Amino acid sequence: MDTQLLNNLKKLEQYLKERNLDLQIIHALIGKYVYIRYLYDRGILSKEWLVENNLNLDTVLSRKATLVGLLHLTEVLENRFNGAVFPLPPNVETIVGDEIVSLIASTFKGDDPISGQLHLDFEAYDFSYIPVETLSSIYEQFLHSQGTGKQVGAVYTPEPVADYLLCELEESKPLRSGMKILDPCCGSGIFLVLAYRKLIELALAQSPNFIKCPISAQGNQLGL
Template sequence: MSDAQSLEEHALQTLHWINLLSGAHFSSHPHAFKPEGRLDSTLTQNLLHARDHLKGPLDLKEECCHDLLARLIFIQFLFHRKDSQGNPALHAGRLRTLAQEGVLKHVHTDLPGLLEDYDDSYRFFEWLNAHFNGDLFPGKGATATVRRQEWLDEKRQVRPEHLSYLARFISGREDLRHGQAFFWPQYAFDSIPLDLISSIYELFIGPAERDKAYYTRGHLVDFMLDAMLPWEGKKSDLRILDPSCGSGIFLVKAFQRLVHRWKQAHNSDPKPSELRDILERQIFGVDINPDAVRVASFSLYLALCDELDPRRYWSHEKLFPALRGKNLIAKDFLLRIRLRSEAKKTRNPLTLSLVMHRGAKAQQATSEATRKIGPSSMDGMLLAKTLGLFFSLRQRAW
């Protein structure tokens, strides 16, 4: 083989890997990778049907539909997620105990039965909020009066028929249109893959915005993070900002690596409060779409839960920090954004992730991001290099 042939083969092989990393290969061969047969695709279609029914015949605002569906997925996760002794985080016995303690007025054995009882459902939601906090529930205002008003505002929108429909939906008793397979009761929610979260993101943003959104595939995120934030590293107190966070896949994977580095640095597993601290002080995201921020917040909460044995979910009140409007901001990154002052206490410069814009807008975002970090820092130089490679890869797919 001549040197020219060898060089040509090497170039073709390199281009093949670039196409795989950028997603161009999947875009060029759509019939070979049909998504409709995937389990997460079937579940997403079920969720789409439920959302449309809540919005249409039952006249519930779309934002409230999304909050309720995310809340149900999280609660189902708690019912399926088992601890090291094989016991789920939530189960009929705990519901019985809640009734005995007066938290609930009636004894319920499962989630569908609980949802059929409107008043007990909201007592249960408030009990969960006391343990988990976060953005999955209302009541995040600065005063007790404001927090109570937020709960009342949601209850004015969500009527008993909405929760009753969801009870039928998750139990498999609700007929779906067009012969669509019903999948919710068969789905194992104990480990929710990032692909499902990304599918939910695409569902939430709606068809009008779907063509404008670019959710970053997991293998490309891993490729980027291997260069920017490898698993083996001494620094665990870096701040991460994704200026176009979408469903939060980059932030989730960065959080996982930060936790891994924390474990290496401290030679122990982090406490719930320490995981919460990593989310609050080190993870930031911006997206122009408010529904993207909603899904990214949900993704990060699941990532935090993945780091804990479920028995520890109940050992620390307020497990989740409120992220929406604080760490996760629904704004255009190209506008000047000031992150909350507490974040400035961290000494390390920001490490930025992917900017999902086209052409000149992408270059403008890159320049803005690099300027905010400062080209003199090692993180800034690594950012500029990595983003340059990323845009090169993405433009091949565009």
């Protein structure tokens, strides 16, 4: 599933580039859909919340998605979370049409963006279960395909390297429950995710009742 998603996103990127869409806009649109699907599949965009805000996700996630629908949801999310994620340019309505938005939405449903082959009615991807490694791979693809990562100090850290550094840190500053963990150059969040996993492993080893008292990452893990 993860390989199929990455392959289809690469195809989608290439298809849109060949139609002279700016790479920054392509990545903003793809990133925004990753963000929206993650919020929805994790239950953060509940049915009750959608109704309260007069939102119809069919205008964003279905094969009939529209730019108006995407921009409306984007505005509501920016107000809810007090900030923009993968911002689009102010003149996006003169650059991006409904056909591009619907193509991106259909790709996230599992359709092939090149051949147009449709996926079956069930969802091809469940972002509530897609591992952080896959999300990190998407992040890496966006940075390095533009070739500007090193210029702006944004360099993707592969999981094995992040894990190795945490193991080295363990000798001088062992992880303990209740510690505050800071990643001052946070990108994909791989350091924070692995640190959180190590805290969970530590708690599991120390207490069989850990599942009843889970560790909270809120307030203890910070990324800049």
